[in-house]
Amino acid sequence: MLIPVFTAFAGQLEGATPALMGIALGSYGLSQGVLQMPFGLLSDRWGRKPVLTLGLALFIAGSILGALTHSIYGMIAARILQGTGAVGSVLIALLADLTPDDQRTKAMAVIGMTIGTSFSVAMIISPTITHHYGLPGIFYLTAILAFTGLVLLYAVIPSPARERFHHDSETSPSLLKTVFFNPQLQRLNAGIFLQHFILTATFYAVPLLLKHQVKSSHFEQAWQFYLPLMIIAFIAMVPFIILAEKKRQMKAVFLTAVAVSGVAQLLLAIGGHHWLGLWVFMLFYFTAFNILEAVLPSLISRQADPHSKGTAMGIYSSSQFLGIFSGGVAAGLLYQFGGESSLFYANAFLCGVWLFIARAMKPNRYYATVIINCEHYAPALLMAALPELQQLPGVREAIFEADEHVLYLRVDQQDYQQAGVEALLAGHSAAKTK
Incomplete structure (x- = not known):
């Protein structure tokens, strides 16, 4: 919920500089990326619900600290503490324990759709919350949502009759080396790292540009920018996903989306200061982003061996969060010394690197x-x-x-x-x- 608004408000914190704002934006990803797999392994020893409780409690503590702090250093600490609630892998393991084996793939798909939907909803409602309550409003809301999750964990979600290891949804330490050095999976892990590096860097600059557009009366509130953007980008994505899956054109669609993402970043560097240019070029970027976000997990699950899919997804998830951290840090430094344009040019360059890496992908196995x-x-x-x-x-x-x-x-x-x-x-x- 912070991504679309953070930098527009973080400048009000004591001691804030562009570089420190970038660290605060991305630091959540550092602790998430480092702790995702260890928390999953810990849940095999301690149990799913105790580890989920610990993770949610840490996230609530980080959220409350973020709501109360007045300094950029307190915000960095809050974001790191939020990230220590790295329970995504534990939640997947609990889901695997509670669902029949033959229904697990469908259950995972529902989780994926829920995450995608929540991201889109957060993009729309967070500008309204910060408009009325500032950044503390976002942090208090996330604390309330995490506490609600804690209540549901014990009041609604049943405890599994048996907790066992699932190769398709959990990380196996014995497979880490083999999976990590798989060339096809390495390309995809690099892809998700760059995808979220570019996303975080983009949303370092966009809230600042949008803040200027609101002051210039092109929009009354930021949600008026994001709402049509998210709806149209989602609709525009659908034909390409159908083309990739039903017509078996996955690689062509994937490479095209990476290329469009890079072109959109170049256009943002050149014309992102005009409100219409900002909206149109962000539409290009978000359509490409949605395609890639839908396609990448599918590619990972199909390229990994069936019994090592959980390990592959664990490395993939950690790569994603480390991309968020790196993107935030790099964006802050680039903005401090070169402004928005240098940031977008750097993103465009990274899209070119990604395109070079991805072009050697083997044709997708439609299994x-x-x-x-x-x-x-x-x-x-x-x-x-x-x-x-x-x-x-x-x-x-x-x-x-x-x-x-x-x-x-x-x-x-x-x-x-x-x-x-x-x-x-x-x-x-x-x-x-x-």
Whole structure:
């Protein structure tokens, strides 16, 4: 909620300089990026709800500090403390514990859509809140929301009957090295790092430019700028996502979105001081951003092996938050010594770097992951059935994780039929009992 308004108000804090404002904006990402995976691993030892409680309590404490502080150094401390509530990975693990194996992919998709929607809503309502209550209003609201989450955690969300490790949704330390050095995943991790570096840097400058436009009476309040922007950018994104998924043009759409993002940054550097130019060029940027934000997680899940997807997503998430931190710090320094234009030019250059990195991506594998609970089958039977499973129509890869008693299948949904898998396993089971 702070991104669209922070720099427009942070200059009022004692000791504020452009560079320190950038550190305050991005410091949340540092603690989030560093602690995401450790908190997830800690939840395997302490339990999901205790770690979620700890994380939410830390976030509430950071929010209250942010509301009460009058100095930029207090704001930096508040943002770091907020970021220590790094419970995203723990929430995913709890979701995996509470959902049936065959429904987990759908549940993750719902979480992703919820996060995307909340980001868009926050972009619209936060300018109104700060208009009436300043930055403390944002921090008090986030504290209230986190406390509400804490109440829901114990009053509404059930405790899982059993908490176990899920390879598709949690980080496995034994797989970290293999996943980290996977060249295809490295390109995507670099992509999400740059995506959120550029986002944070862009929203260092945009609130300041928008503040000037409000003073010039082009807009009465900032929400009038953001509301049509978010709606039109979302609508404009949809045809490209359909083209990427249904027409299997993922790489072409991805590279085009990176290129458009870079062009938008160049145009913002040249014409972002005019209200119409600022709005139109931000529309280009946000349409590209929405496309990339939807496509990148899909690419990660499809490029990673089924049993290492959780580890791949953990590294991806940490890369995203470290991009937020780096973008905030760099934006503050660039703005202090070169103004908004230097910041946008730097973003455009980074889009060029990203385009260079991404052009070597292998064509996307249009496969889905299917998770099958196999508690009723003996491990030896499942291991013996793997070669035949991989010969079934639509099945491209089959992995059995004995500790979870789960089959992970990578399938082409155009040819895959679940009934064929069930019949094969039933046949093996019947043969063994004879």
